[in-house]
Amino acid sequence: xxxxxxxxxxxxxxxxxxxxxxxGNVKFIIVAVVLISIFCVALTPVTLQNDxxxxxxxxxxxxxQGIDMQDPFSWHQDLSYTYPHWLxxxxxxxxxxxxxxxxxxxxxxxLSVILGLTVFxxxxxxxxNNVFSFLITIGVMxxxxxxxxxxxxxxTFILLVLTVYFIEKFLEGRKIRYAIGLIIIPILIANMHxxxxxxxxxLYLPYxxxxxxxxxADVIIYRKAKVKILKLKIKINENxxxxxxxxxxxxxxxELNENVDKVKIKRTKELQNPYKIKLTKRDNTKYxxxxxxxxxxxxxxxxxxxxxxxxxIKTMEGNTTQNINEHLPMTLSENNEVLCTLILFLGIIxxxxxxxxxxxxxxxxxxxxxMLTSRRQVTLFAIIGSLVLNRFMVQLxxxxxxxxxxxxxxxxxxxxxxxxxxxxxxxx
Numbered sequence: 001x002x003x004x005x006x007x008x009x010x011x012x013x014x015x016x017x018x019x020x021x022x023x024g025n026v027k028f029i030i031v032a033v034v035l036i037s038i039f040c041v042a043l044t045p046v047t048l049q050n051d052x053x054x055x056x057x058x059x060x061x062x063x064x065q066g067i068d069m070q071d072p073f074s075w076h077q078d079l080s081y082t083y084p085h086w087l088x089x090x091x092x093x094x095x096x097x098x099x100x101x102x103x104x105x106x107x108x109x110x111l112s113v114i115l116g117l118t119v120f121x122x123x124x125x126x127x128x129n130n131v132f133s134f135l136i137t138i139g140v141m142x143x144x145x146x147x148x149x150x151x152x153x154x155x156t157f158i159l160l161v162l163t164v165y166f167i168e169k170f171l172e173g174r175k176i177r178y179a180i181g182l183i184i185i186p187i188l189i190a191n192m193h194x195x196x197x198x199x200x201x202x203l204y205l206p207y208x209x210x211x212x213x214x215x216x217a218d219v220i221i222y223r224k225a226k227v228k229i230l231k232l233k234i235k236i237n238e239n240x241x242x243x244x245x246x247x248x249x250x251x252x253x254x255e256l257n258e259n260v261d262k263v264k265i266k267r268t269k270e271l272q273n274p275y276k277i278k279l280t281k282r283d284n285t286k287y288x289x290x291x292x293x294x295x296x297x298x299x300x301x302x303x304x305x306x307x308x309x310x311x312x313i314k315t316m317e318g319n320t321t322q323n324i325n326e327h328l329p330m331t332l333s334e335n336n337e338v339l340c341t342l343i344l345f346l347g348i349i350x351x352x353x354x355x356x357x358x359x360x361x362x363x364x365x366x367x368x369x370x371m372l373t374s375r376r377q378v379t380l381f382a383i384i385g386s387l388v389l390n391r392f393m394v395q396l397x398x399x400x401x402x403x404x405x406x407x408x409x410x411x412x413x414x415x416x417x418x419x420x421x422x423x424x425x426x427x428x
Contacts, residue, residue: 025130032134033117039138040116043145044109052092052104052150055085059093062086067303082307085152087191092150108150115148115158116141119383122165123390132393136386143337143382152193153379159185160196161383163203167288171207174284182291186298190308195315197299197308203384204292206362207285213358214281227253276349278357326376338378342368345389354395360388 061072062083071081083089095103119140123133147153163185170178186200230253237245299308332339345364348354364385370377 028130029124032120032130036116036120036134036137036141037113040112040141040148041109043141044105044112044148046105048101048104049149049151055089055092055150056096056104058083058086059089059091059096062090063093069304082194082311083304084194084307084311085192086304088152088155088193104150108148108154111154111158112141112148115154115161118158118161119386122161123387126165126168126387127390127394129390129394129397132390136390136393140382140386143341144379147376147379153196156189156193156196157379157383159189159192160200160203160380163200164384164387167203167207170288170291171282171284174287179287179291183295183298186295187301190299190302194302194304194308194311198312199380201292201295202366203363204288206359206366207282208289208292209362210279210357210359211282211285214279217279217281274355276355277361278355280357327374330372330375330378332372335375335378338371338381341382341385345385345392348392348396352396353399354392356388356392360391364388 057073065072067083067086069080069082071079074081092104092107095107099106116137120133120137123136124130127133141148144157163182166178166181166185169175170182186197189200190197230249234246234249234253237249300306302308330338332342349356364381367377367381367385371381
């Protein structure tokens with residue numbers, strides 16, 4: 001009887017602790033959401049860029065004349081124009097026509113807050129860590145503060161973060177809702193910000209490249225390398241007339257060819273604890289490739305024709321980008337925040353026991369290259385790279401200071417819980 005009572009008391013205590021932990025997590029998330037929202041609004045500039053005024057006029061022209069694919073503001077007659085973000089221009093005009101410039105500023109604040117909260121929630125959902133997700137989100141929004149403006153790019157930042165989230169979740173469970181989300185996003189991008197449409201497919205490439213390499217490792221690299229070694233040993237022993245050794249090697253070769261599955265199992269065990277790079281074959285990637293092929297045709301679901309497929313190519317062919325500051329190559333010595341971020345990435349990868357997924361290595365490497373060739377891509381490096389950095393931080397806590405970090409996180413949760421309780425007890 002005593003043992004039963006003690007066990008019931010223990011279970012009751014564990015349940016109470018679990019409830020307290022859940023309530024602490026909820027309160028921390030509420031506080032994080034409020035702080036991120038305030039921070040994002042504070043980063044939003046009150047002054048509007050010159051592009052905003054042009055956006056309003058283009059939206060007004062679309063509202064009155066429709067999409068005629070003609071430049072209405074040029075001195076030349078019948079000069080073609082592609083309307084690269086017609087839907088955003090039209091919505092911006094509607095907001096301006098109803099609420100004026102104040103309405104556009106408020107909408108920019110709302111989009112900035114949505115971006116910050118999206119980065120936070122995606123990090124939280126994928127990495128299951130509240131504190132790091134909050135701190136990294138604050139760092140990301142500070143890093144891209146110069147690109148928070150009443151422009152279509154603010155919408156596409158949100159859509160691209162969601163793209164990575166949907167890809168990760170689809171690879172986990174192959175649920176239809178994530179596939180639908182992946183199909184809807186390129187349709188929105190093709191109408192909101194056509195220049196980014198090709199980049200949407202770039203986000204698929206790290207996952208597909210990892211899958212291809214994993215398949216090659218399964219079918220070709222491991223098995224054929226071992227087969228060649230055995231054949232070479234057979235030849236060497238044949239030349240030495242070592243018939244017993246030859247027969248033994250031939251048996252090994254036959255066994256190897258007949259037991260491919262056993263070889264794959266052995267290799268899988270070896271890859272469970274790699275030195276630095278994790279190579280995982282995720283079977284759902286083949287369905288992800290099908291989704292990407294379907295999305296290739298979503299660029300046709302727009303009133304501007306085939307512009308999503310040709311706009312970026314035509315833009316890069318000319319010399320216009322060489323005279324625009326945000327398109328120029330980045331100089332790291334002039335960007336201390338970016339330099340520190342790169343040092344942080346390299347320091348964690350080189351000097352710690354953290355392991356990096358091959359797809360993450362491809363993702364960070366590709367985004368870093370884009371950032372160095374065009375400084376405006378620092379936004380995507382910061383936003384999408386935050387997921388990789390958060391994954392590193394979670395690994396570091398598990399390797400080095402798991403107990404200490406859990407204690408620190410518990411103290412933060414208790415602080416938030418106690419402060420909220422004190423606020424409730426205050427009488428006005």
